[in-house]
Amino acid sequence: MSKIVSIASIVGKGYRDIWNFKGRYKVIKGSRGSKKSKTTALWIIYNMMKYKDSNTLIVRKVFRTLKDSCFAELKWACVQLGVANKWKFNTSPLEATYIPTGQKILFRGLDDPLKITSIAIDKGFLCWVWFEEAYEIMSEDSFKTVVESIRGKLPEQLFYQFIVTLNPWSDKHWIKKRFFDTTDSDVMAVTTTYKCNEFLDQGNIDELEKLKETNPRRYKVAALGEWGITDGLVFENWEERYFDFREIIRVYPDIKAVFGLDFGYTNDPTAFFCGLLDLNNKNLYVFNEFYEKGLQNNQIYQKIENMGFNKEKIVADSAEQKSIDYLRMLGLNRIISAKKGPDSVNAGIAFLQEFKIIVHPNCVNFLNEISTYCWDKDKFDKQINKPIDDNNHLMDAMRYAVEEYMKKKSYRFKL
Known part of the structure; x- marks a missing residue:
């Protein structure tokens, strides 16, 4: 019937x-x-x-x-x-x-x-x-x-x-x-x-x-479903391009593998950034990611292990020290806290603006963030030297990842 x-x-x-x-x-x-x-x-x-x-x-x-x-x-x-x-x-x-x-x-x-x-x-x-x-x-x-x-x-x-x-x-x-x-x-x-x-x-x-x-x-x-206004992008030095990260490592043996982790849970995703930093040629290759809400620490560990990066040095958000300690106990022996500091966001941005950022097309969440990451505005609608603190989880993870390679100098970032 x-x-x-x-x-x-x-x-x-x-x-x-x-x-x-x-x-x-x-x-x-x-x-x-x-x-x-x-x-x-x-x-x-x-x-x-x-x-x-x-x-x-x-x-x-x-x-x-x-x-x-x-x-x-x-x-x-x-x-x-x-x-x-x-x-x-x-x-x-x-x-x-x-x-x-x-x-x-x-x-x-x-x-x-x-x-x-x-x-x-x-x-x-x-x-x-x-x-x-x-x-x-x-x-x-x-x-x-x-x-x-x-x-x-x-x-x-x-x-x-x-x-x-x-x-x-x-x-x-x-x-x-x-x-x-x-x-x-x-x-x-x-x-x-x-x-x-x-x-x-x-x-x-x-x-x-x-x-x-x-x-x-x-x-x-x-x-409301309105278009996001992207005037004043923080990063315009990037492109989407297919590449094999193994081939990049073979061609540039001095390249540095860098990994960053930004914690989230209910409202924000946990974001894991995987990159290759070429200091000589000023290139940063973004080759992998995960980006997911509701992850417990053991699930974060499992994802990183499944990706094959559990033995790598990972720089994580220092605001979650308890989570970092737990992940270290689970087996991420080389995970450390980001140093941050009073001007660490702008210093990190200025450092990254010196590089060409090459993004693998599979990193869809990174592409979404970097293409919408803008400088904030004041009440007079004038740009200020502070990025909007929204939809920036992989942007933060990227900064953590490259932190140790930043030279001890003052950076001038581009507005």
Whole structure:
């Protein structure tokens, strides 16, 4: 016996036009808790069951991030729609199959471009693509490569659609210029906020609304979904580039491996920075990271051990001496406290501004932070020589990591 469900009651309010739009590009930027990702997951499951020849590709910049994000959201959507028994989710390979027809949801990362451009579908047509956390995609060319690979004539009932969801951290991002600063009938570009999510619990609402008083600038981005204004970037001396860190070590045997750790838990992530410091050529290669909320100390240790860096010297935030002592007891024998000091933030920034910072594309959280890390402003909207203390956890970890290599001199930083 078929079960009848109300789509309106499951999706909730605020998304009617977005749900019904059939144009080529559907771009949804929004605040935390605006249900943009959950609504997209529901749309994909519902419409794949509605259109029997449709197939979907899910894309994030880094493949390993898909399992705990889009893959999990789509499984949740199946449960919400009461159709979990009609779908099979596999982790190897990562894919979902609609059992009655064999239609597929495929998952790919932009870190493996060959797999992106060589997708074969056994049944039907690949017609929908969801780019999740699209702010991570720094290059418009990477986006175009995927779009241009999805082509061919579709049956009358099907339509191509590229769904882009993101948190709008930087107003310099190419997505703003391409989709939000132009008018095109084939593009729906919208902003959603937590206020259209009637399923959000009061604790989350209170946390977001508290930002009105404590951090109005962050409130506009994190709660209202407005573009982050990135005038006055602290670091402009960086680029995103693929490299093999083992090859860098082979070519530059005198290069220094540097590791930094910034602690977080409930509201802020724990951030682990991995870099290679080339003092001779003034290059800093950022090659690995982790960035996660809610980690206990034993979980931090396990992550560092799994990455293979538990024997390395790690410089950690001295405000968490108890955590440092515990991590040392667990096996991080070379972890030490950052020295800090009254002017350590600006001194560290000035030192790092002397280097070309080369960031591996897989370090998506580092890229997000460095591209939005700005000098603060006073009440007259004038820049001051102090960076904004927000979204800077890997920036702090990077400073800790290079601390011992800073010469004992005064640094002049660039505003």
